[in-house]
Amino acid sequence: MIEIPIVLLITSILGAVLAGFVCSTMGVFVVRMNLSSIGYCMSHAAFAGAAFGLMISIDPLISAVMFSFGTALILGPLAEKARLESNVVIGFLFSIMIALAFIFLNFIPGQAASGAALRILWGSIFSVGYSDLMYLFLLSFALILFITLFYKELLAVMFHRKLAESSGINTKLFHFAVLFFTGFAVSLSLQLVGGLLVFALIVNPTSTAYQFFYDFKKIIVASPVIGIVSCLVGFWLSLMTDFPIGASIVIISAIFFAIAIAISPKRKKGNGKKNKIKTRSVQS
Numbered sequence: 001m002i003e004i005p006i007v008l009l010i011t012s013i014l015g016a017v018l019a020g021f022v023c024s025t026m027g028v029f030v031v032r033m034n035l036s037s038i039g040y041c042m043s044h045a046a047f048a049g050a051a052f053g054l055m056i057s058i059d060p061l062i063s064a065v066m067f068s069f070g071t072a073l074i075l076g077p078l079a080e081k082a083r084l085e086s087n088v089v090i091g092f093l094f095s096i097m098i099a100l101a102f103i104f105l106n107f108i109p110g111q112a113a114s115g116a117a118l119r120i121l122w123g124s125i126f127s128v129g130y131s132d133l134m135y136l137f138l139l140s141f142a143l144i145l146f147i148t149l150f151y152k153e154l155l156a157v158m159f160h161r162k163l164a165e166s167s168g169i170n171t172k173l174f175h176f177a178v179l180f181f182t183g184f185a186v187s188l189s190l191q192l193v194g195g196l197l198v199f200a201l202i203v204n205p206t207s208t209a210y211q212f213f214y215d216f217k218k219i220i221v222a223s224p225v226i227g228i229v230s231c232l233v234g235f236w237l238s239l240m241t242d243f244p245i246g247a248s249i250v251i252i253s254a255i256f257f258a259i260a261i262a263i264s265p266k267r268k269k270g271n272g273k274k275n276k277i278k279t280r281s282v283q284s
């Protein structure tokens with residue numbers, strides 16, 4: 001088990017809690033709007049941005065946010081104007097960002113390049129500072145405020161975008177808002193979870209919550225709870241085993257998802273209906 005100072009331990013735990021909250025909260029919208037691949041794209045955009053920051057010796061967090069924000073600006077309008085599915089554009093940007101990330105990593109100067117690269121690849125317990133906590137806290141507050149103020153509009157957009165448009169809701173605005181919030185969530189969680197794994201913290205907790213609930217209010221509460229628990233248990237696993245914290249968090253969130261699939265009441269109901277249909281067809 002790794003022994004770390006109590007102040008650093010508390011800071012890291014708070015960072016894990018806030019990262020779990022913001023990522024899994026955004027996952028509710030990403031999964032429901034069929035934008036799961038956006039997690040891949042945004043995480044690699046932030047990864048490329050952080051690598052770029054290290055290459056030119058600026059704060060990786062600033063460059064990660066810039067790249068994520070720029071990707072969100074490109075992603076929405078490009079999909080609209082080119083009349084392409086969002087997932088097509090996401091796949092296009094994903095390939096560019098991962099290529100840029102490794103090019104930037106190749107040109108990082110100095111002996112510390114390998115350690116810095118590993119931190120942004122896999123995450124690190126020791127990389128979370130007070131400024132990171134402040135940014136994550138502000139993003140958490142902004143998310144809660146956004147969902148509270150525009151809950152009905154968000155629900156309408158997620159239920160059916162065209163119907164929401166016909167009722168007078170500016171669906172593009174909320175679509176872009178989801179992109180921007182996801183970009184910020186990924187960028188601010190990058191140092192803890194890692195650029196190659198942070199997308200799993202967006203998708204896995206929400207997918208787990210969807211196995212148990214139909215009510216959106218319950219899902220939007222359960223998903224952050226599962227995300228926070230995944231981060232805390234993953235943090236503990238990392239301390240006990242010396243595994244990278246990002247990998248530990250993803251393993252735990254994946255285990256939770258696998259368990260949820262196995263015991264999901266939704267799947268049991270679906271299997272029960274299928275068995276009844278089979279029985280009736282055999283009897284007839």
